[in-house]
Amino acid sequence: MIPYTKEANAEAENETDIQEADINDLYNEELKSHLKWYDHVLLNRPLKVILVTLLLAIAAPALMYQFLFFTSIEHAPNDGFSLGSCVVPRVSRLPCGLGNVTQEECHPLCCYDLNSHACFHRYPSRFSYIIDRYIWKEWSEEVIMYPRVLNVPFSYQNSTPRLRLSIDEVSSSHMSLYFYNAETMSYEGNKIEHKNYTHHVDTPEMTVTVEGSQGLIFSTIRGPFIASRDIWEIAFKLTNETMYGIGELPLTAGTVKVLYRHRGDFSTIPLIFAKMNDSYHGLLIDSDAPTEVFVHEENQVVLRSITNEGLKLHVFVGPKPSDVMRDAMTVIGVNKQLDYWMLGAHICSDSATAPDEALSDLRAFMSSAASASLPFDSHCGSAPIVFDSDCEGNQLVEEAAAVVKTAGKRFVPQVSPYIRYHELNETSEKNETSNETEMLTTNESCKDIISEYKQYILHDNSTEGNYTSDVYVGLIGEETFVYPIFENASNEFMKELWPYEVEVDGVILENNWPLDESVKSNETSLHLPYFSKNLEQVFEITPKWNAEYYNDTTKYFYKHNKYGSHVVSAFKNLFETEVPMWSTSSWMDGNVNINRQNIHASWTNLRKELVEAALGGVSGHWLWSVPVCGDSNTFDPETQTSLCVKWYMAATYMPLIKIHSSSIPTHPLAFTGTNRNLMLRALKKRLSLLPYFYTTLQSGPLLRPMFYQFPSSEHLKDLNTQFSVGDDLVIVPNLLPSQTHVHFWIPPGVWYELWGGLRIEGEEGDVVSMTTIEADFLTFIRGGAVLILQKDVTTSAEDTRMSADFSLTIALDCETNHTLSQSSSVDSNCLAAGTLYISRKLSLVFEADEQQLNIKAIGHFEEMCGDNAKVAHLIKDISIYGLDDEYNNYDHHRQVMVSIDLCDLQNATEIMYPFIFENNVSK
Structure with missing residues (x-):
């Protein structure tokens, strides 16, 4: 081996390495000079990870959108109108046609969900009516609207070719929308100058909106409008908050009602109350044909009617539920025939x-x-x-x-x-x-x-x-x-x-x-x-x-x-x-x-009948009759006697009542002992309250939902466990077997237990738990009310009215700033007032404070005094709630025995009766 050879070779290798490194550097510099921006991205591992993530985030939904909802790639419609999106949240989807069908049966202009096998409308729906923009620049009643889609998702029938919309401005708070077949009829709505609403029809794709002072109170929400032989469909929305009506309190998603009179049907008119921004408005469905009402999520309402003529809707602005009821009664009429x-x-x-x-x-x-x-x-x-x-x-x-x-x-x-x-x-x-x-x-x-x-x-x-x-x-x-x-x-x-x-x-x-x-x-x-x-x-x-x-x-x-x-x-x-x-x-x-007919005896139905009667009354049917204990053959006296007893107590506060026995009798004489006594007691208590009921029914419904009576109270709006009875009473029924307690949501104002005078302590919306018994409903009277009763009842309403003396319950309100009438001689911060309706010719007005009672008459006394008198005329006792304890002679009230002859008002303008003296001795 030659010494130095290795060193020479090493030097040569080093020199070669240096030369190669120089060449690589030159190459890299040359390469960098030719790199594009995307080369930097592709050659950078962190950037590649970020890029792939972004692509997946964007592409995956697009691919899912394509392959889950579409059978083919779609292009913009050739009619120039909205394409409509199938990316609709499941809670907002409206069924297209029958809804639950196969993909092949789903109309091609609808969307299909492969997971839930549901056919649903796009948003906006392509099933709409359009206005020819070359002829009509904006909507008017003369405008003819044409179907955007020539066939409908119901058996692929042809759409009604020509449609009109008439808007009738009935009053300042009531308007109607009438969609009808322009080939079979013609209709022209009324227009007024002063009104509390505005309406607008968007073009060229028809969308109808109505606004009141509270905001948007009606909108067709760019949903489907379908018109064809024996099937019309419309979707609309009234509010983002709460709805009530058509037998439901409140009206919730999933509710389906059929407007076709039948056994077990709800009895009242199809009126929906809608709450929005602390006020109320309403909608009445005026359709003679068989119609289904669907309430979907997010308060979307869909009507499907088997009609060839059209759909008519009444919109009521409110802003109070009583205003909605009043306007509805202009459509259905008013029953004043109450003997x-x-x-x-x-x-x-x-x-x-x-x-x-x-x-x-x-x-x-x-x-x-x-x-x-x-x-x-x-x-x-x-x-x-x-x-x-x-x-x-x-x-x-x-x-x-x-x-x-x-x-x-x-x-x-x-x-x-x-x-x-x-x-x-x-x-x-x-x-x-x-x-x-x-x-x-x-x-x-x-x-x-x-x-x-x-x-x-x-x-x-x-x-x-x-x-x-x-x-x-x-x-x-x-x-x-x-x-x-x-x-x-x-x-x-x-x-x-x-x-x-x-x-x-x-x-x-x-x-x-x-x-x-x-x-x-x-x-x-x-x-x-x-x-x-x-x-x-x-x-x-x-x-x-x-x-x-x-x-x-x-x-x-x-x-x-x-x-x-x-x-x-x-x-x-x-x-x-x-x-x-x-x-x-x-x-x-x-x-x-x-x-009401064909009602089965059950605890559930008892509560339901209270709700039905309350909603029926505020919808315009004030004279509402319910069969006590039901009227079917399903009543079982061995297991349902306690239910029947409770039903009699509920009937105490119904407008009209019927005791209807089928194969098994349910009248009180069919029972014995305590049960019979409780039923008789309930019927007699009803007779004692009839002067108040009769007075109330002259101007409004008797049994009322809490949202109606206290529309400004957010705490009471959805309650279906307590009800107002006229303006002055609230009942809290115990409607479960062996129930020992009830919860009372305190309404605005001062409240006392009706029969004993116990004041309920708490603020509006507070919940008070109270002990209850099987023998009664808890009933409360409003502070500021004078309730006229006839306690010594007989065997009929007419005979009791003529022969039983009156009793007064005065519930004082000492916390409200009162405005006294100019003719009142009362000078106090504790006041109460009430009215007794005798006939169209005579009413009595009562005003009281903690010291005296004033009575005035409006009208003539033929029916109360004289040979042809039909009404009693003596007041024998007065109960006063709200006094300081030192003035009470009972636990929670003072009772005063009196003898007031109302016929004295024939010769005097007013009866003034003092019932408390400074020495705390009653007169």
């Missing part, structure tokens, strides 16, 4: 016994009721009246009426508006000598009632042949019936239908939606483009959808909702004198009393 006896209990029964036995049972009941001093004012007789084509039972009705009237009670029969149908047996039908009339009835005396008035009988268009085969025959229980048509029914027909020589004091029209329990085929969905499970359920208990009026090809279901109102009108024209009418089915008619 005092109507506030008493009405007793009825569905006897399953033979006619003679039923009449004997009625006599026995009347005798027992007199012995037990059962308080009631009217009775329906031995059994409900069902018209019969062979005239059986006429004499029985008249004899039953005589029994009721002999006992000193009013006769108010129940009537089902059908005709029992008799057909000959199979052998007789084969007899060639049988004629038409023999096939219709078996009694010669009235064999022509159907054939002679065939124009007033519902017909079945599914059969062919002569009249005897095409009359529509329905089934109720095990009996067959035909259905009279009461629209424009002649007096001759009505008199033939009502052959009874008897004077009635009122009529209860039951089952008049009407009822038909016959089995229907499943073909309805084949003929209608939209027929949901909800509709199917109600169509099963009503006449067949395609039945027809005589010589009228219009299908029956278009007129079904008005059937009950037509029955009411026909019966009103039947009698020579006007008598009050109760009706189970009423559509946009505030001129009748509501008769």
Whole structure:
């Protein structure tokens, strides 16, 4: 080995390395000079990680959007309008068509969610109506609107080609929106100058908005508007806060209601109250056709109506719930026909016994009721009246009426508006000598009632042949019936239908939606483009959808909702004198009393009936009747007697009440011991409160939701566990078995327990837990009220009113800054006031403080004083709440025995009665 060789080689290697390094540096410098900006990104590992993350964050949703919602890439629509997005939060999605369908069945202009298998509308929806921008620059009532999509997501039917919108400015707080088929009708709305709202119709894609002083109170939210044969759909929104109505308190997401009169239906009009910014507005759905109301998340409301004509909506500005009610009553009418006896209990029964036995049972009941001093004012007789084509039972009705009237009670029969149908047996039908009339009835005396008035009988268009085969025959229980048509029914027909020589004091029209329990085929969905499970359920208990009026090809279901109102009108024209009418089915008619029917006995239904009655009253139906303990055959006296007792207590505060016994009696005489006593006590307590009820019902509803009575209280708005009774009382019912405590949310003002005078301590919205008992509802009276009672009740409302002396409960309010009337001689910070309505000719006004009572009269005294007096005129005692303890002679109040003759007001302008002296001795 040569020494130094290694060193020489090392030096050579070092030199080579240096040369290569120089070359690499030169290369790198040259390379850097040619690098682009994206090379720096791609060659930088941290930047690559950031870039990939950003790409995933952006691309992934886009890819999901593409592959989850679309079957193909879409381009902007060629009509130049909005594309609409499918990226809609699930809570905001509105079903497109049936909603839960396969992807193939989902309309191509809708969106589809592969996970939930839901077909839903874009936002904005492509199913809308547009205005031709080249012809119309802005909307007016003459504008014709055209469908943006030529077919709808319901059986791919053609859209209605020409549509108009009419806006009627009814008053300063009430307007209506009428969307209608421009090819079949024309309508022009009224315009006024001064109003508390503004409305706007956006173009070219129709969007309707209404604004009040509180903000946006109605908007079609750029949702779907669909119009086609037998299906119209509209979506709208009233508020971002709370809604109430159509039987729900509050009205929550997931609620579905069918506006088609049927058994178990809610009885009031479809009025929705909406809260916004400490005020209230409302919307009334004015649609005669079968209509579904869906409440979706975020307060989106969707209407689907089986109609060909259109949709009409009334918008009420408010700002108070009472303003909404007042405007709604301008649409439905006002029932002012309230006789005092109507506030008493009405007793009825569905006897399953033979006619003679039923009449004997009625006599026995009347005798027992007199012995037990059962308080009631009217009775329906031995059994409900069902018209019969062979005239059986006429004499029985008249004899039953005589029994009721002999006992000193009013006769108010129940009537089902059908005709029992008799057909000959199979052998007789084969007899060639049988004629038409023999096939219709078996009694010669009235064999022509159907054939002679065939124009007033519902017909079945599914059969062919002569009249005897095409009359529509329905089934109720095990009996067959035909259905009279009461629209424009002649007096001759009505008199033939009502052959009874008897004077009635009122009529209860039951089952008049009407009822038909016959089995229907499943073909309805084949003929209608939209027929949901909800509709199917109600169509099963009503006449067949395609039945027809005589010589009228219009299908029956278009007129079904008005059937009950037509029955009411026909019966009103039947009698020579006007008598009050109760009706189970009423559509946009505030001129009748509501008769709740087919109510099962349960704790849940008891609470529900309180809610229904409260909402019904503030919707315009003030005279509302509820069957005590229900009226179905499901009542079980062994397990539900305590429930029935509680129902009687709830009935104390109902506008009108009916004790309706089906196969099992629920009147108090059917019970014994303590239960009977509690029921009788509840009925008597009701009689003692009737002066206040009668006064209240002259100007407003009796039972009221808390949001209605205290609209400014945020704490009370959603309560359905306590209710206002007029302006001055609040009840807190205990509606659970063996419940020992209730929670009372204190309303604004001062409140006392009604019967003892205990003052409730706390501020507005505070929750007070109070002990309750099975024998009563907790009831509170407002400080500042004077309540007029009649404690010594008798056996009827009328007799009590005439013979029982008055008692006053004065609940003083010592915390409010009072403004005294100029004529008042009271000089105090503790005041109370109240009114007693006697008749249209006379009212009494009471004012009090802690020292004296002032009474004035407005009107004339014919009905209170004199030979024809119908009302008591003496005050015998006064209870005063709110005094300092040193002035009380009971635990929480002072009671003063007095003798005040109200007839003294005939000769004086005022009665002044001092009831406390400085020495604390009552006069």
